[in-house]
Amino acid sequence: MAGFQTLNTRGVAEEVHGILLDKILSCELGPGQRLDVAQISVQLGVSRTPVKDALQRLSAQDLVDIHPRRGTFVTQISPDDVREHSRFARLSR
Numbered sequence: 001m002a003g004f005q006t007l008n009t010r011g012v013a014e015e016v017h018g019i020l021l022d023k024i025l026s027c028e029l030g031p032g033q034r035l036d037v038a039q040i041s042v043q044l045g046v047s048r049t050p051v052k053d054a055l056q057r058l059s060a061q062d063l064v065d066i067h068p069r070r071g072t073f074v075t076q077i078s079p080d081d082v083r084e085h086s087r088f089a090r091l092s093r
Helices: 009-025 037-044 048-060 079-092
Strands: 064-067 071-074
Touching (some): 009 037, 009 048, 048 064
Antiparallel strands (some): 064 071
16 A cells, blocks of 8 residues: 655644634624634634644643633733734744
């Protein structure tokens, strides 16, 4: 049987991260709002894995709080946080 090429799911997770980051920084996803992995994956047309990866990264950036068995929620962010993350997002693109 021929071998399979490994898919690059990292690129998909990066795209999901960018979309969620933009929605958080623009307050389209407001502080305290629950983020449903299944719903986000359906809306973006991707599997749950890249959504979970993106949420883990956002958690490391203190933009979401992940509570096992309770859910993932957008954190309260200050205008300074928005400026800092927006500047970093522009540099990394």
